[in-house]
Amino acid sequence: MMYVCKVLHDSINALSLRDEERQISNYIVNFLRRVTHGRDLEAHLNFLVDARAGFANLQPVVMFLVQRVNSLAVETHRMVKGNHSRKTSAFVRACAAYTFITIPGVTDAFMRLNLYLLSGQVALLNQAITQGDSFFKAAISTLSEIPKTQEIDSVQRSTEPWVLAYVNQLLSTLLVVPDHPEREPLWILRGLMNVVREYAWDEQSDAKAQISLNILSLLCAASQDEYSYTIKKVESNDQLYAADRKFIEALSEIINGVIDELFDILKQLGSRKETIPKQAALALQLVKIMLAHMDVRDQGTGQLIMKLWNLASKTGAASRKTMAQTAEYAKSLCDRTGYEVYGNIATRISVT
Template sequence: MSSKCLNSDNFSPESVNDTAKETCLNWFFKIASIRELIPRFYVEAAILKCNKFLSKTGISECLPRLTSMIRGIGDPLVAVYARAYLCRVGMEVAPQLKESLNKNFFDFLLTFKQIHGDTVQNQLVVQCVEIPLYLTLYSPAIDWILQCIAYHAPDCCGEDALLLNSVMSAFRAEFIAARSMDFIGMIKECDESGFPKHLLFRSLGLNLALADPPENDRLQILNEAWKVITKLKNPQDYVNCAEVWVEYTCRHFTKREVNTVLADVIKHMTPDRAFEDAYPQEKFLPFLDMFQKESVRVEVCKCIMESFIKHQQESTKDPVILNALLHICKTMHDSVNALTLEDEKRMLAALINGFIKMVSFGRDFEQQLSFYVEARSMFCNLEPVLVQLIHSVNQLAMETRRVMKGNHSRKTAAFVRACVAFCFITIPSLSNIFTRLNLYLHSGQVALANQCLSQADAFFKAAVSLVPEVPKMISIDGKMRPSDAFLLEFLCNFFSTLLVVPDHPEQGVLFLVRGLLNVIQDYTWEDNSDDKVRIYTNVLHLLSAMTQEAFIYHVDKVDSNDTLYGGDSKFLAEINKLSETVVSQILDHLKTLGKEETLKRQSQLALYFFNTILAHGDLRNNRLNQLSVNLWNLAQKHGFADTKTMVKTLEYIKRRSKQPEMSHFSDLALRLPLQSRT
């Protein structure tokens, strides 16, 4: 028969057949034959529910008998846990029968004097167990018995210290909190020779951490509790009790009371108290310094920073808060060494970055920059923090530009140059080369936006000079990956910026573009990579955009080359020369792909280059027109052409030919045959 049926309210012994009843009765007879009391008790209690097979009143008759059996157990500690188990079983099989629960509790009260008898006391002496420690062993069992009694029971309380502690542990926190002063009165009346009072106050404090006492009683409760706590000499007892009441103080009182409590903690926990008069009023940092073990102190600091980042809603500039949190962050930073795991470094950096983002001095930008300078000196071993500081300083420069609406005064111009200088001297200290490249580019863009042209050139030159140092393989999430794709992405972003960067009057036409092309030419590319050609085609996009009379975008209050040269023929001639050089490099690469195993790559690149010429070239030029036809034929020469793409491309050319001034596209379309794949 299933347990579900046995628990059903409709179950009755009449529904059990005689064979099952006989078997069940046989179990109980066999259990009754067990001579030892404790095994007989636990086995019968374990199958107490099976009495439902025999009669409706079986359980109600057995519970009092089993309760009486426990009186025969001589050891009071063993007996109280037997009572706790019987209460557990009773609540499971017959929760409505409260008589046995009460009987177990009052039987314990009757036998409680055994604890102070010679037999128990002699055993404790032999086993070197002190009475306070021994009494705490009773708490779990008594707690459970009282929880069973308290379930749907009227409010009640005992005055013995041990029982009072169990009552405070068993009853709801709201019940205890509402009667806090009553419990304090009972605690004060308890005999401290057995169960220590500080444990009673700790239990009371745990309840007050979960439920609030009446507002008018809160200060008196704290004063009464702390009178007892502050007299404790044992550091372990003091900390165990104080930690509970520190939370209560933080919840209900101001910084003054919290400061007083922390001062008392420091006083108790500092071995040498000769210099306690030198403590400042703020006790927070000395409190942290009490954690002598570095790993523990760092964990405490991490918890504080996590809480600050989670709960701080607004930015802060409070000098007391900043000083304290800088000290905490410095403690975390200084714990980093050669053995620190990367995950741990990332976690610490994220916490410090979260703090940095929460600091704001409003319109006092100079004070904000000073804070970032101080932070850089304090957190130099965590690269993510340095990266965050660079971004924050760049953001500060752009915020200055926004406030001044792009029209810098002498003072703000000097300030943004200071921001730019901060970034320029900080970036080289980073080890990740792509982080440096992107920060050089980003910081150069910020300098350009703030009309710091020479500083912007310095950033871009630094980026160009760094490209040759890019390794072939880089580590990403612990795995080595080719760097070509990342370099291609960076260079494409760089080209977009170079369009609006004006030439330096002393450096010649397109000096940054020329320098970058030289670096790309000398860079050693992977043999199976076509990224060099893709970069060159993006260079052609840039050079094509530079031939426009007016660029499609500009930086406010910065004159780009379209303004400086105004479509000058010499400038356009220089662009054409560079374009011819780049085209020559692309064609040379296509020739190297003439082997059988690289013909597919050759076809793809030829079509890619054809589309570049189609989008950016002047196809009225006969040489360029012929080059595009040759590339089209090369793309499908060896049967590797992407036919779908080529069909769509040809349709696009025919549509464009119908537009005004695009009639030359009609002639081009006639010269572009489509070969079917065989």
């Protein structure tokens, strides 16, 4: 069957029709999906190495092989219940090496990004932290290759919504990724922020602002003494730094930089009449994040919240429903925490 599939693979050339290539790819993938070596996962990995060498020119087959090897790593994790021995640890790292070498052969940048993120998550699940870092770095580098538009149903559409959704997934994963001991704090996130700054965003879009808001939320989550979620046997930064002063100072520095960038974006959105509603919405979102994650007992934070609120309200473009929900949220925080400062803020931003 491998020989027959190889003959089919080699029959594809530059003159072949797309439908023909798709049909042959489906035949080969269906065959590969049916091959199993039982509990001998190492033998199956060797089989997939041979398959990669034999079917490297068919993109759907290459993507299937990456997914299949990730499945082997997850299956190994399930078999050992997360408690890897030296042998199983070496095997899952071999799986990570396979996928890291194979993914660059995928020509579609969108698929490469998805595979890098998924493979990095699988590596983290199996405590292969160094390999996970490599996948996330590769994903961040690939982001700059995403075109501004993509043809969908014969219509050119913006890729910014896709980039926004992808970065959000990446950020949620980065929360539990521990820092490299020889690197500066949050070095992977800093690399992502550099790519976001240099990306050619649409001036009338608020995608960059949304990503900055999500980065701000991540940084606030990273400052917590204990993270909301972790990965078994992976020490995230909450355990690695244990609220170390230098780490908190680094977080504060990045947070201040992100807030400054958001104010620059607010200024840009306010310079055009058509983007003023987006400016008001962004200001309200920033108010919510500051109420939820920052110490409003600090005088500077309280003043900043009121400045943003006044900016949103004076434009007349802010949603009154959202404004009322924000005031109600501040009141609920007062009831929950007992801090009167939340009640004062709720009174000052109440909508009549």
